[in-house]
Amino acid sequence: MSKTQKIVFMALLAAIELTIWVIEGQIPAPIPVPGVKLGLASVVTLTAMVLLGRREAGCVLLVRILLSALFAGSFSAILFSLAGGVLSWAVMAALIGRFEEKLLWVVSVFGAIGHNAGQLLAAMAVTRSAALVWYGPALLASAIVTGAFTGLGAMYLVRALGRYRTKRSDSK
Template identity: 30%
Template sequence: MNQKRNRENLEKMMLIILIGSLAIVLGIIEAMIPVRLPIPGAKLGLANIMIVIGLYYLDGKDMLTVIILKTFLTTLLLGTFSMFAYGFVGALLSYATMMTAFKLLKDKISLLGISVLGGVMHNIGQIIVAMILIKTNAVAYYMMFLLPLGAVTGIVVGIVAKLVMPRLNEFELFKKHYKLQEV
């Protein structure tokens, strides 16, 4: 019995490390791609592919661990304190919304819908941080550009996650922890 629990804990730790590491690597790759979006500071959010995927394999506490590790380590490798603040608040708000939608609307919302919610809420979190750091509400006007972009990037992230998850389920570790029958 104790050996079984140890194995389950090890598997869960491996999933956290795999999902977190892949999110960090995708964040680094994104930083290396010279994509010029029409909105300053806007990104594709490739690391969020793994965050959306993680919702389907890890519980809330473990996903929070992944998000904290991803945001902290990516910032440590690539960024500044303000980047951490924007990314962390955006990630927390996005995560809370996606997790709530996943739990409450599991049968009524698709992976794509959850991803779009996450993209939009991430941008709202970033605007909140900007209003606090810059000390003006004027940046809220930036939302008319960021929210549609968050929806579009949420669609892209959701499509990629939907394509990747069946491949992940070919591995016993992922298949065993998958929370739904179909994606």
């Protein structure tokens, strides 16, 4: 893949991720606990990380977060997106080389836990309320379930997009 092709591919991934994020936001949450959502957009981030690399996935994610703030129409949302996104990216970037690709869903679960932890910490910082820590167990449970699903989604997407891979597989 040439440099230009790679940039175009990354831009496409960012656009796809943004679209998924906007559409998912229109679906009412099935569980009445704020912060619980499937997080389908992370499928794209994780796929980008496997196919292109950590840095490229970070770029795709940052572009998606910045643009999603425009679509959400509120600036405070960007703080929560960033807190969750950056922590999730860091956790997945640290773990992705340590798991074989058949265990990609495990990386995704840890990433989802990181995402929810980041958002919870941001919410606690904004409201300055330690009581929010009681959301923790619920957010952990939801992160495990949603992370496993989005991880499986990413595994199928990686398989389908295998020919766009530019990165050597770094799993053992």
